Amino acid sequence: MSDKYAQNQIESTPFSVLDLAPITVGNTASDAYKNTIDLAQHVEQWGFNRYWLAEHHNMPFIASSATSVIIGHVAAHTTTMRIGSGGIMLPNHAPLVIAEQFGTLESLFPGRIDLGLGRAPGTDPVTIRALRRDSRSDGHDFPQQLEELRAYFDPELRSETNRVRAVPGDGLDIPIWLLGSSGFSAQLSGQLGLPFSFASHFSPNNTMAALDLYRRNFTPSKALDAPYAMLGVNVVAADTDEEAEYLATTLQQQFLNIIRNREIPLQPPVENMDEVWTEYEKASLQQQLGATIIGSKETVKQKLQSFIEDTAADELMITSQIYDHQKRLRSYEILSEIKEES
Structure with a gap:
């Protein structure tokens, strides 16, 4: 691949x-929200396309549990970027509530x-019970929940006998994405003709198979003509490779603490x-974080070029769990500089 072609990609x-919305040691959720707004305003100025927040529960290092609330907060402090969920874990909620929100x-x-939707719980089994109250809600009925949710927005999908309306929500054109880390949502989003977001940031070994499944099963829809x-x-980008490797140890510790069941x-x-x-x-x-891109501007640029070429990704959703907020901004x-210079 030529440098010019890679740059164009x-x-x-x-x-x-x-x-x-990471909560760092010694700080609070309030501090995390201030950093979220600061980051959102900066990346909007730098030309980023959308800004998503993720639903997780009972995790002391993530402050975005009330995802719809923080989405509204970020949207109110920005002007042009799309703001959304990456994602709302639909089995944790009644579809009508999400439609109204x-x-x-x-x-x-x-x-x-x-509106990005996942079917994982985003938490541990004990917290699932606290969230869902009903042990039967285990994600297996996700396609049915999705069908119900979509019908609240699109009257054409609603049965004549359903008199329940989402107000507001009814008739609104809100893009729905399916999120996944395996093949289930890849196949379903393809069959429904919806955009698909895959979690390569923690499931890199499943990326290519999921993309193939999505693209092979894609059926054009009112939402999309093509996958x-x-x-x-x-x-994790920094001014030198050495600094980036050092900063990336925060991300490595985060995943290490997850597998050790250390909630800090x-x-x-x-x-x-x-x-x-x-x-x-x-x-x-190293298996779980195998797709992580770490380095200086030139190193990150080369790795991004290879990643886009290998996956034919239509868009990248970048997450950077960096402890120091100023380093995260950097x-x-x-x-943005890589983008501008390409």
């Missing part, structure tokens, strides 16, 4: 942001709201991860 591939958001911020795949990717806020970087993890843990995390700024 980066230039033509929109960059977006997935924000987990996102109908409200779309009514407040017309043409700027995305559209957005891939999540961890990026986001940790500062360390000089040597070999003093923190075992060889087995290191190998496990990472996204470097991405």
Whole structure:
């Protein structure tokens, strides 16, 4: 692949942001929200396409549990970017409630709201019971929940006997995305002709199979004429490769603490991860974080070029779990510079 072709690929591939509203050690959710607004306003100025927040529960390092609320907060403090969920975990909610919430958001911020949906719980089994109250709601009925939710927005999908309306929501054109880390949502979104977002940032080994499944099963719809795949990717960019590797140890510690069942806020970087993890843990995390892009501007640019070429991604949703907020801003700024120079 020529340098010019690779540059054109980066230039033509929109960059977006997935924000987990990280709570760092010694800080609060309030601090996380201030950083979220600051990051959103900066990346909007830098030309990023959309800004999504993710639903997680009972995780001391993630402040975006009330996802619809924080989406409204971010939308109110920005003007042009699309703001949405990456995603709402639909089995945790009644479809009517989500339709009303996102109908409200779309009514407040017309043409700027995305509804990304997942079927995972976004939490642990004990918290699932606290959220759902009903052990039968385990995600297996996700297609039926999705059908119900879509019908609240689109009267053409609603049965004549259904007298329930989402107000606001009824008749509003809110893009619905399916999110996935395996093949289930890839196939379903293809069959329904919906845009698809795959979690390459923590399930890299399943990326190509899921994309193939999505594209092979794609059926044109009112939403899309052709498949559209957005891939999540961890990026830690800094002014040097060495600094980026150092900053990336925060992300590595986050995943290490998850597999160790240690519920603690986001940790500062360390000089040597070999003093923190075992060889087995290191190998496990290298599998899970295998698609992470770490380095200086030039290193990140080359890795982004390869990633886009290999996956034919239509859009990248970039997440950067960096402890220091200013360093996190700088990472996204470097991405904007790569984009501008391509």
